[in-house]
Amino acid sequence: MSFKYKILGYFFKEKSKTEVHLVLLKWSSYYKDLSTVNQEIFQIRTLIFIKTTRFLSDPNFYVSPEMKIVISSAFTQVTFGLKIVALSKFNTIFIAPSAYTYQKINQLFDGDVNIKTNRVNLSWPAVERGFKISDDALNLCIHEFGHCLIIENSKRNYMGIFNENNLESYKNTAIYFINEVRADEHSFLRNYGGENLMEFFSVSLESFFEKPNEFSQKLPKLYNSLAQLLNQDPRKKEHPKLN
Ligand SMILES: [Zn+2]
Known part of the structure; x- marks a missing residue:
């Protein structure tokens, strides 16, 4: 430790x-x-x-x-x-x-x-x-804390919660995939994520933690971008932290 x-x-x-x-x-x-x-x-x-x-x-x-x-x-x-x-x-x-x-x-x-x-x-x-x-990609607390993090990060003038570059690259990836979720009724991420980028982040987080293997296989680009942003990979169960 x-x-x-x-x-x-x-x-x-x-x-x-x-x-x-x-x-x-x-x-x-x-x-x-x-x-x-x-x-x-x-x-x-x-x-x-x-x-x-x-x-x-x-x-x-x-x-x-x-x-x-x-x-x-x-x-x-x-x-x-x-x-x-x-x-x-x-x-x-x-x-x-x-x-x-x-x-x-x-x-x-x-x-x-x-x-x-x-x-x-x-x-x-x-x-x-x-x-x-x-393992059903539904976790209310994870979802709501996801909203808190995005809002608090936006209010900070310096030393944000997230690394700026990682957040930027996550946003670009999310903008691409949110359209897929909107267009596909049977998308891996639940359709509520298509509401807006805020909901998309929280819905993605729920799947990221509850179905990491399936997520990384179905949407590797989005999965990796979330892993970078959060500096962790939940597939590495004993040691999820990346750096
Ligand atoms: Zn929400």
Whole structure:
């Protein structure tokens, strides 16, 4: 483990790291497959995210430590190859007991990133489904955190979350493939990704993590460009980080 994580590790109790470990062995197939050293780094990054995030819910809906760990692990997973360990704008997460609606919008939501309130809203049953079925390219938390990363990256004047060149080359690749998704009803990426580039990124992320082998075979160019952007390749289960 690098010096940086050794030092950071001292800030958290062994008890907390063990708790994260046990919860994630149960919930996260990504975590389960990591090498021991990477699991230790993952625990520390997840604990930092929890510490820097405010979790809210309805007064009559209890959010357990386990739920916080599961949700936070999705952020750690997506950013495992990057320097960023926490969000600065969207550091409030509201957990709803079921799908919800907004006034004046006649639609049920499982989750959304609200740029007016700077809140990430997630419905717990959808979070649960996302983790329990880990190979269907549907994971609400990965999806919503994808939106957070793109929005926060755009607000940073210097030291972006992503490497500029990698983001540029990802964008060019995405613009090409979004048209394929729009034109093909049976495309590998689900059609919702055709809505716009923002949704395309999040939908791609879900497949990138949940169906990496199929993704890399069917759309190698897009897969590689995402791998560069996130500095990780989920096919390398024990050591996904590239550099
Ligand atoms: Zn979305």
